Amino acid sequence: xxxxxxxxxxxxxxxxxxxxNQGDKLVLMEENWVPYTALxxxxxxxxxxxxHGDLPGIGLSAAQVGKPTQCFVAFIDGxxxxxxxxxxxxxxxxxxxxxxxxxxxGRHFRLERYSKIKVWGNELxxxxxxxxxIIEVSRTFSxxxxxxxxxxxxxxxxxxxxxxxxxxxMRRR
Ligand SMILES: [Zn+2]
Numbered sequence: 001x002x003x004x005x006x007x008x009x010x011x012x013x014x015x016x017x018x019x020x021n022q023g024d025k026l027v028l029m030e031e032n033w034v035p036y037t038a039l040x041x042x043x044x045x046x047x048x049x050x051x052h053g054d055l056p057g058i059g060l061s062a063a064q065v066g067k068p069t070q071c072f073v074a075f076i077d078g079x080x081x082x083x084x085x086x087x088x089x090x091x092x093x094x095x096x097x098x099x100x101x102x103x104x105x106g107r108h109f110r111l112e113r114y115s116k117i118k119v120w121g122n123e124l125x126x127x128x129x130x131x132x133x134i135i136e137v138s139r140t141f142s143x144x145x146x147x148x149x150x151x152x153x154x155x156x157x158x159x160x161x162x163x164x165x166x167x168x169x170m171r172r173r
Contacts, residue, residue: 001045001065003053003102010068012158017070017085020122020134029069036132039071039124043082046073050080050102057102059148061155064103070121072152076145083137086121086153090114091140097147098168099161109165113150116142 018039019028026033029042046065050057050073059074071084094112101107118140127133141149151161 001042001049003049003060003064004066006103006160008066009063009103009158010066012156014068015063015070015156015158016068018122022134025132030067036124036134039084040082040132042067042071043073043124046071047080047082050075053102055100055102055105059152060102061152063155063158070156072155074148074152076141076148082124083149083152084122084124084134086119086137086149086156088114088117088119088150088153090116091118092116092142099147099151099165101151101161103160104162107162107167108170109161109167111161111165113147115146116140117146117150119149119153 020026021033025036027036027039029038042062046060046062049065050060059072061072062069070086071082073080073082092115095115097111097113099109099111119137121137122134123137125133125135
C-alpha cells in the first residue's frame with residue numbers, strides 16, 4: 001500500500017460506503033465479501049503509512065491510497081481510530097485552520113473549519129469479548145479532533161485542502 005498521486009485518486013462518484021453484514025462479520029470490499037479482518041488489515045496498513053511513511057500524518061483516507069471506499073484512520077482522543085461511512089455537520093462558526101495533507105507533500109494551506117461538528121457513521125473497534133466489531137458513531141468532536149475529522153471526511157467527497165484553501169509558504173526560523 002502506498003499514497004497515490006492526486007490524479008490517481010478515485011473520483012468522488014466512485015467512493016462508496018462500506019457495506020457490512022454484521023451477522024456474518026463480512027464487509028463488501030472491491031466487489032467481494034471479505035471478513036472484518038481484511039478491513040482491519042487495510043486500516044492498520046493506512047495507520048502504518050501515517051506513522052512510518054516519508055512524512056508523518058495524523059489521518060489518512062482510503063482514497064489517498066487509491067481505494068474507493070469511505071474509510072479513514074485518524075489520531076483522535078489520543079489514539080488511532082478506524083472510521084467508515086462518516087458524514088458531518090457544522091455545529092459552530094468556522095475558524096482559521098492551517099493544514100497539510102499527505103497527498104500534497106510539503107504544501108500548506110489556510111482554510112476555515114468548524115470548531116465543533118456532529119459526526120454520524122461507523123467505527124471498527126476491538127471488543128474484548130466479541131473481537132472486531134463495527135459500531136455506530138453519533139457524537140460531536142471539537143478542537144483539533146474536529147479539524148482532523150472534517151479533513152478526512154472531505155476526502156470521501158473528493159475535496160482536498162487545495163480546493164478549499166489558500167496556499168502559503170511555511171517560513172523556517
Ligand atoms: Zn488529506
